[in-house]
Amino acid sequence: MPELPEVETAKRVTEGQIAGRTITAVRASRPDVIAHPDAEEFVRALPGRSICGMQRRGKFLRILLSDGWAITLHLRMTGCLLVAPREREELRHTHIVLELSGGMELRFSDMRRLGRWWLTAPGEADMSGMDALGPEPFDPCVTAEYLMERFGRSRRAVKTCLMDQSAVAGIGNIYSDELLFAARIRPDRPACSLAPDEWRAIAGVMPGEMQFFVDKSAISPEDYLAGDGVDYRNTPFLRVYGRAGQPCRVCGGALVRKVIGGRGSVHCPVCQQ
């Protein structure tokens, strides 16, 4: 379940290995993974184009190509990018492969096939939704005032608000729990019940927490490949997510699991008010 930190790591690892290379051929064995255009045209349009660089916005990735073309993709739950030598065996559930100059391949595997790719021609409007995202968590415009303006009158759970990609981009089920633990606020609190200093706590911890997890998930391209593109994830560093029933790292009390907005959520009933 990659969120901003994991997607950023995938971007950094991948970009260094594909920038400057040319796409020589494309294999797409699962046409439904390609959201736009149809798979036939996708496969036909790419060979011969070179890769200029990569961008991340929220949980989306964009591969910038020569002549103004671009690939936008979303890993969703189980999607994974891997740059591998041609002779290395493919992971199971590999659906798209870009063969690159220099003997490497950019491979996309996705067990649950929820991930999607979009190809846009020069001047063509974005269809992925990436351009409609709210600011990054590191953006100085994400202040307590911004969050209050956006959610201060909402009865939705504050956790649900933090996962709203149109408000702040890149926070999902894991890091919304982590942020609210750091801010000492219960994730099921209605957003309209938060006091200004509580919004300040959330806005205050957001950039530092997200940067902490970006730094913790950093990995070398060699280790990333050796771990099949999944082993770098932040599991050992998480303070609440996935730790229901285990002791809170601050107070030692048992962490509690609760479904909030349909998402499994974990918090400390003592530390978080």
Next chain:
DNA sequence: CCAACCCCCTGAACGC
């Protein structure tokens, strides 16, 4: 405007 549901999809965990 929003909560609650559906859908996509596979595999791990679990009950019988």
Next chain:
DNA sequence: TGCGTTCAGGGGGTTG
């Protein structure tokens, strides 16, 4: 052993 059920959840969608 093996089969069926439930759960995991990002994001888009529909319904009430």
